[in-house]
Amino acid sequence: MxxxxxxxxxxxxxxxxxxxxxxxxxxxxxxxxxxxxxxxxxxxxxxxxxxxxxxxxxxxxxxxxxxxxxxxxxxxxxxxxxxxxxxxxxxxxxxxxxxxxxxxxxxxxxxxxxxxxxxxxxxxxxxxxxxxxxxxxxxxxxxxxxxxxxxxxxxxxxxxxxxxxxxxxxxxxxxxxxxxxxxxxxxxxxxxxxxxxxSRRTSELIKYAANAFLALKITYINEIADLCEALGADVQQVAKGIGLDKRIGGKFLNAGPGYGGSCFPKDTLALVRTATDAGSPVRLIETTVEINDARKKAMSAKVAKALDGDLAGKTVGVLGLTFKPNTDDMRDAPALDIIPALQKLGAKVQAYDPEGEEAKHMLTDVDFKADAYEAATGADVLVIITEWDQFRALDLDRVKSLMISPTLVDLRNIYKPEDLRSRGFKYASIGRA
Missing domain, CATH: 3.40.50.720 (NAD(P)-binding Rossmann-like Domain)
Incomplete structure (x- = not known):
């Protein structure tokens, strides 16, 4: 054809x-x-x-x-x-x-x-x-x-x-x-x-309804992650325990800094506006949008906490800028909220992303590095924002030797807390005590 x-x-x-x-x-x-x-x-x-x-x-x-x-x-x-x-x-x-x-x-x-x-x-x-x-x-x-x-x-x-x-x-x-x-x-x-x-209208709504549901699922597990931290539970085990229920499923139950990208942010917002205009508000999705926006901005506080609440004059190394791995898409990426918030708290930011060329046009006063180890060099804290595969098997002893203080904030839970702590790192993650 x-x-x-x-x-x-x-x-x-x-x-x-x-x-x-x-x-x-x-x-x-x-x-x-x-x-x-x-x-x-x-x-x-x-x-x-x-x-x-x-x-x-x-x-x-x-x-x-x-x-x-x-x-x-x-x-x-x-x-x-x-x-x-x-x-x-x-x-x-x-x-x-x-x-x-x-x-x-x-x-x-x-x-x-x-x-x-x-x-x-x-x-x-x-x-x-x-x-x-x-x-x-x-x-x-x-x-x-x-x-x-x-x-x-x-x-x-x-x-x-x-x-x-x-x-x-x-x-x-x-x-x-x-x-x-x-x-x-x-x-x-x-x-x-x-x-x-x-019907044509049903098809148009299916797309928005699907994306909004997935955004809701991500936001739900992020809320549960916060509760896990408060109660001393492990969000990854909670996600596994509920995800094995076939009525729920395990996909989109990975806690993190909030969703971004080309679809979920604009599609949830468009569905909220469409529903409001139709006189049938979708309050769950309205709340999802509000929680996600606030969450991305709040991640800077987690980084500051890892350095006893003070980022003034400190160097933050950032790994991953795109909204997810295997893409160069920066649209509504969590990094676009997290990095300016870190800078507002007085931090100097140096960052690396394998495909984050577009980030150079969207972020100011950031020192872009050639690889993950350069991003760690001289850093007081290293923050993982995007879970690219190459960040999953870093030479941690080398990373430790390059940093001013071995502090890692893992916003994607790609490492095991006991592994990092056994190597002498101060380690913080999402939804794990």
Missing amino acids: HVTMIGTGYVGLVSGACFADFGHDVICIDKDASKIERLKSGGIPIYEPGLDLLVAQNVKAGRLSFDTEAAAAVKKADAVFIAVGTPSRRGDGHADLSYVYAAAEEIAGLLDGFTVIVTKSTVPVGTGDEIERIIKAKRPDAQFAVVSNPEFLREGAAIEDFKRPDRVVVGLEDERARPVMTELYRPLYLNETPIVFT
Whole structure:
């Protein structure tokens, strides 16, 4: 099938490359000429394990290409995916749909024959209705169907998630779209992947409801972690004990400094605003947002406590800046709250992240180091914010020798307290006495 992907951001590029790997003919469109030139020359604008190889293989096979002009690509497409950004709108927290609606306006003028318009971007309930209205207003003669097909990709594991998903959700109002969407995802039938067909509005809500529930689960275990510290219990054992209950499950029960990234912060906020406007507030999610925001800021107090409450003039080494490992994404990363809070308490911060290049543009007065050991050199305390694999097996004796005082604050619980203390470290973690 012929697929046109509008947008070469995280979702658009991963989805386009994976559809091409399924055997479809895919053209990815973006207005950013420099990004398209980079993609054409073999460069990848985001860090996602395996994506560079997947793109290169499908470009070489002639199934994947890139362009700044949408006209020819839309005209021959069986399906046109809208995969542009929907950031939180400044001031009110609603999703900014200006890029989605601009894409719909452009697509409308280029349609030639029956085409399925698929919203891949995360959008509030009712967005598909508005896309349909925009296209009908501009092209009353156009033959098309608007479909919701939300993405459920985890950064760092996106290719695996696309090719072996838990489910595929398709929301439609026009049955002519069903065979097109079925054919697009036909390769997944070999894995017996459930394809859930729903109404369009239901599909749009599924995406927000799923992300909000996961954010709620993370926030819940973080609250339990605080209780564990107060009572002398171990949050990791609590998480294991409740996670073995199949009704609960063990995923997203890792206590830490709070969630961040491109999805959970903006999607929970957008759901809160949508629910409020609908007169049906989601108070659990409202509280989740408030707790998470406060938690990220409060982590600086945990670091200060490890140095007897005084960070003035002290050097803090930070390991990990991106919101999670195996990505270069800094959107709403806990580090963006924690580091300024440490600086406000008088600390000097030196930091290292394997893929944190973007952090250099988002954090000020930070001494960025070349590796974890440089970040530890001369530090009064070392703080692990992001659990990159390379931080899990540090030469702790070397780290100790490089630091002014061997104090480690592990905000991801990647080390065992007894191991660190036996090596002479003062050690603090999350939810462990």
